[in-house]
Amino acid sequence: MKLGILSCSPSCYSSTRLRDAAEHRGHKVRVLNTLKFAIDLEEGEPDLYFRSKHLSHYDAVLPRIGASITYFGTAVVRQFEQMDVFTANSSAGIANSRDKLRSLQILSKHNIGIPQTTFVRDHKDILPAIERVGGAPVIIKLLEGTQGVGVILADTVKIAEAIIETLHSTRQNVLVQKFVAESRGRDIRALVVGDQVVASMRRVAQGQEFRSNVHRGGKTEPVELDDHQRETAVRAAQIMGLKIAGVDMLEGQDGPQIIEVNSSPGLQGIETATQLDIAGAIVDYIAAQVDFPEIDVRQRLTVSRGYGVAELHVPEGSEFVGRTIADSGLRDRDINVLTLHRGTTVIPNPKSDRALEAGDRLLCFGRLEAMRGMIPGRVQRKRRLKVLDLPDEAGELGADHPRGYYEPDPPHEEER
Numbered sequence: 001m002k003l004g005i006l007s008c009s010p011s012c013y014s015s016t017r018l019r020d021a022a023e024h025r026g027h028k029v030r031v032l033n034t035l036k037f038a039i040d041l042e043e044g045e046p047d048l049y050f051r052s053k054h055l056s057h058y059d060a061v062l063p064r065i066g067a068s069i070t071y072f073g074t075a076v077v078r079q080f081e082q083m084d085v086f087t088a089n090s091s092a093g094i095a096n097s098r099d100k101l102r103s104l105q106i107l108s109k110h111n112i113g114i115p116q117t118t119f120v121r122d123h124k125d126i127l128p129a130i131e132r133v134g135g136a137p138v139i140i141k142l143l144e145g146t147q148g149v150g151v152i153l154a155d156t157v158k159i160a161e162a163i164i165e166t167l168h169s170t171r172q173n174v175l176v177q178k179f180v181a182e183s184r185g186r187d188i189r190a191l192v193v194g195d196q197v198v199a200s201m202r203r204v205a206q207g208q209e210f211r212s213n214v215h216r217g218g219k220t221e222p223v224e225l226d227d228h229q230r231e232t233a234v235r236a237a238q239i240m241g242l243k244i245a246g247v248d249m250l251e252g253q254d255g256p257q258i259i260e261v262n263s264s265p266g267l268q269g270i271e272t273a274t275q276l277d278i279a280g281a282i283v284d285y286i287a288a289q290v291d292f293p294e295i296d297v298r299q300r301l302t303v304s305r306g307y308g309v310a311e312l313h314v315p316e317g318s319e320f321v322g323r324t325i326a327d328s329g330l331r332d333r334d335i336n337v338l339t340l341h342r343g344t345t346v347i348p349n350p351k352s353d354r355a356l357e358a359g360d361r362l363l364c365f366g367r368l369e370a371m372r373g374m375i376p377g378r379v380q381r382k383r384r385l386k387v388l389d390l391p392d393e394a395g396e397l398g399a400d401h402p403r404g405y406y407e408p409d410p411p412h413e414e415e416r
């Protein structure tokens, strides 16, 4: 295959290792500086120029998009997607994972362990928010922090409140997060490739430091993950929309707690700690998957008028409980079951003789009118109530701001 590695640092450890691994396996490979692309849009012909010349054909690209160029970098990746080139990580996945708040919001819907987290804006909401995540000591995180900078452990509620107020006054967005005390000074990095963890290490802080980042002096050691940790890491990457990811988790009392999913995981630390050929595993995975470029399923399926995707629930006492999918009558109503979610397991393409259980959730594609009546009223009512509960201005959702953007208060009435 012909592989393009999108990176602004062609000579860094990860780029070099990936290029060498691809060459070693007989692939054609080039490191392409992400910032040297031009994106051309024309009806029916999405196109790319590189250093002002028409880009030659590539079978696959491996995006290594740094945090400072997320907007342009994800636009380039999205363009490759429009051109049906296989992208090892999707543009949506990269954007999702880039923002700590956005990624936890997405994970929180999926029964994945995360430290309880809250995001507040109003001064009056700060104290109740700290209490909701378990009180002091409490973690305060800047949305745009990295390498441990901007992660603070506040010992008392008063100190936490003062720090949050100070950060708000400097127009910084902060997360308030439960301090997972049992994991103090330790976290786990799992390197996910496809649906497997190919390597894992533990980072251990030195001395009194609670942050285990290598940049804060943390030491690394290889670690064998248990099944639950492995499955959590893989699911977190999948939910984010990433096929290659560095998943960071704390070792909580009740199992792993995801703190972050990284779309361009550095290879040096983990290859050194584990002595594994991770670059090789990534290249092998891309070569095996190259025939399956990213398809935005929702977008493609919903262009058929009157058809769409919906999640149907099977509540206790439902007519579906105990019936097989074949006997449920869904197909007769022009509804196809794409996946069945049962607890934390996902069954893709469930067979027609599979019996349904209370609590199942069915991701379906079908006629919207036929599905409307099967979306539980309770869920709809709850949502509507929530919207009504909110004061007016909360309904005005802002545009997609760059990471860490702090929206100023709206001007007073007379200034408008």
Ligand SMILES: Nc1ncnc2c1ncn2[C@@H]1O[C@H](COP(=O)(O)OP(=O)(O)OP(=O)(O)O)[C@@H](O)[C@H]1O
Binding pocket: 115, 139, 141, 145, 146, 147, 148, 149, 150, 151, 177, 178, 179, 180, 181, 183, 184, 185, 186, 187, 210, 211, 212, 213, 248, 250, 259, 260
């Ligand atoms: N809720 C928490 N409870 C206990 N320790 C935590 C918690 N959140 C973070 N830590 C510790 O602080 C370290 C840094 O936190 P985190 O990974 O969220 O930010 P970061 O490293 O600055 O961001 P990035 O990984 O994007 O560079 C973690 O590696 C972990 O050791």
Ligand SMILES: [Mg+2]
Binding pocket: 147, 148, 213, 248, 260
């Ligand atoms: Mg981190």
